[in-house]
Amino acid sequence: MWLANDGPTGAPAVVFTVTADAGTSPAFDQTTPPLAGGEGMTVEVPFAEGETRTITVVARDASGDLTATGDKKPGHGHDEVWHFTLTRDCEQPDASVSAGCSPAGLAVTVTNTGGDTGSFAVDGTSADLAPGQQLVVDVPVAEGATVEVVVTVDGHPVDGSPFTFTRECEQPVVSAARDCEAGGAILNLGNDGPEETLLVVAKNGTPIDEVTVPGGDTITRLYPLSEDETAAFRVTGPGGFDSGDLVVVFDCIQIGPPAVVTAGGPPTVVAAGVTTRRLALTGSESTVLAIPGTLMVLLGGLALVASRRRTVR
Numbered sequence: 001m002w003l004a005n006d007g008p009t010g011a012p013a014v015v016f017t018v019t020a021d022a023g024t025s026p027a028f029d030q031t032t033p034p035l036a037g038g039e040g041m042t043v044e045v046p047f048a049e050g051e052t053r054t055i056t057v058v059a060r061d062a063s064g065d066l067t068a069t070g071d072k073k074p075g076h077g078h079d080e081v082w083h084f085t086l087t088r089d090c091e092q093p094d095a096s097v098s099a100g101c102s103p104a105g106l107a108v109t110v111t112n113t114g115g116d117t118g119s120f121a122v123d124g125t126s127a128d129l130a131p132g133q134q135l136v137v138d139v140p141v142a143e144g145a146t147v148e149v150v151v152t153v154d155g156h157p158v159d160g161s162p163f164t165f166t167r168e169c170e171q172p173v174v175s176a177a178r179d180c181e182a183g184g185a186i187l188n189l190g191n192d193g194p195e196e197t198l199l200v201v202a203k204n205g206t207p208i209d210e211v212t213v214p215g216g217d218t219i220t221r222l223y224p225l226s227e228d229e230t231a232a233f234r235v236t237g238p239g240g241f242d243s244g245d246l247v248v249v250f251d252c253i254q255i256g257p258p259a260v261v262t263a264g265g266p267p268t269v270v271a272a273g274v275t276t277r278r279l280a281l282t283g284s285e286s287t288v289l290a291i292p293g294t295l296m297v298l299l300g301g302l303a304l305v306a307s308r309r310r311t312v313r
Contacts, residue, residue, distance in 0.1 A: 001043055001045060001055070001057075003018070003043060004039065005036060006038075007037035008038070011037030012037075013035055014034065014059050015035070015059070015061065016031070016035070016043075016058070017029070017031045017032075018032075018045065018055060020055045021053070023052075023053055024048040028045050049089070050088065052085065053086060054083060055085075056082070056083055056084075057081070057083075057084070058079055058081050092115060092116055093114035093116050093117065093118025093120070094113045095110050095151060096110070097160065097161075099163075101194045102138050104138055105138060106141055107136055107138055108122050108123075109136045110122055110135045110151055111132070112132060112133055116131065119154050121150075122149060122150075122151055123137065123149055142239075143167050143197070143238035143239035144166070144240055146166045147165055147166075148162040150162045151163060167239075168239075169215075170191060170193040170196070170238050172191055172235070172241045173191070173218075174189055174235045176233050178225075184223050185222070185248040187223065188218055189219045190213065190219075192216070193215055194215040194216065197213050198211070198237065199212075201223075202235075203231055203233055204231060228251055230248070230250070231250070233246040233248065
């Protein structure tokens with residue numbers, strides 16, 4: 001506190017005595033040196049944070065023109081007496097609170113943004129923080145779930161406490177496609193979140209695989225399929241993730257329409273020992289009749305022998 005002799009220069013000197021009874025802080029008693037007119041000084045009285053004390057100031061040989069405020073009591077002779085009731089409220093730590101992803105849940109960070117050291121706590125885990133220091137506490141919470149976090153400073157809730165946070169750290173992204181060359185369905189299992197996620201793959205309602213996908217990564221799985229098979233894949237994960245049915249039709253062998261031939265014309269040789277003959281058919285389509293050349297020769301020989309026998313007779 002500031003004590004001054006507000007008398008003019010050359011005015012008689014004044015001596016101040018400052019006292020305070022014992023409380024949280026010990027008793028205090030200090031007397032200043034004589035202060036001439038216009039002179040002053042600061043006296044530091046011990047206070048604990050939050051403590052209220054009554055301070056008594058006595059000025060002796062005062063001119064009566066002293067700078068002081070409070071409850072002035074009449075003294076004896078030339079003494080002037082003042083009583084001040086004061087409370088120390090100087091340590092004012094403040095907090096900023098945020099939450100980030102962690103493998104087990106959420107990492108709640110408290111930063112002392114005030115000008116004084118304070119005792120900070122997150123759900124009962126506490127630490128003394130100087131201005132600018134941080135306390136980080138992992139709070140267990142499932143993906144997609146919401147949690148309330150109580151933050152206090154010096155035993156009192158900070159503004160906004162309790163804080164509500166929702167964990168959104170696993171963000172699956174899934175796609176499926178047919179791959180004829182690979183022989184089945186290709187599933188791309190991605191995770192856009194920062195923390196790993198566990199995905200369950202089902203085919204036609206039956207779970208067939210579990211895949212752990214790291215944060216920010218994509219894993220590709222091949223699931224074999226038979227020709228003309230239709231499969232409904234479904235991927236589920238934490239936080240209620242559900243891809244819905246991803247239908248893949250494995251139709252990879254494509255058979256083209258039969259060749260169209262016209263009736264009439266001579267036989268056409270298509271391979272050694274094989275002849276084709278175009279035969280007229282009813283309707284708009286024709287077919288091809290293939291007869292091995294050796295069979296034609298044999299039949300011709302038999303016909304010639306039979307003819308000669310009839311001639312002999």
